[in-house]
Amino acid sequence: MPSARFEQPVLSLFRIVTGLLFACHGAATLFDVLGGPHGEVPSAGQWPSWWAAVIQLTGGALVLIGIGTRPAALVCSGSMAYAYFVHHQGDGLFPMENGGESAALFCWAFLLIAALGPGQWSLAALRNQPAHRREEVSSHPNSH
Template sequence: MTTFETRLSGFSSLLLGFFRIIAGVLFALHGSQKLFGIPVAAPIPIETFSWPLWWAGLVELVTGVLIALGLFTRIAAFVASGQMAVAYFWKHWPPLEGPANSFWPMQNGGEVVLLYCFGFLALAGLGAGALSIDRRRRGAD
């Protein structure tokens, strides 16, 4: 291992924790936008209990807060990753339903969705990292 790699490897848990917090907060903000119009209004009006956007917002808010806090991180991240996979195949590249769209995420608007999907899948596998309630509760990820 090079000196640079050796130095960075000591920070992997802390950096994973920072990634988890930022990703969780941003995901929760997507949910609060859909549910409450906070911090900015949703691009389209979303009625309470309407399928699927209001429910997607609820999942985003709850799992985003749990991920940011590092509480039940693995299961919350797995659920959030699954939601993003469904969103990609249902709305961005809909081979199952809807009008044909490009496979390429740059063209179908699914880049952020895929980044959330695989980022949360990584958190489901790796755990919460440093600065998490899970770590305090169990003493480890």
């Protein structure tokens, strides 16, 4: 199947872009960069906005580089589910009504990444690659 050869690269690109965009939200909120936060810059430890921004920055960065991808993506997904149901759902049933489109999309995107993993272009895959190659060489009959 020709499309199967594109699955891992596309998954990797999806993870990279999603992680980058999420990390940018966190950086904007915490450091008043990239156009700044949507609202006031929260004080350190302020619930929930400061903690959400920390999850966005650190979780997005981990997903972006592909280290601890599944647990980081699961935390990011959960934080966006919380944001949607606590901060958006009360303003209307549908995301178009309540302004929760990005929270809903990030929630489902991170859930997909948590389920499928980081793809082949990740630091975790790169870190595991030399050990994998050593196993292939040592199990090859002509390597002795």
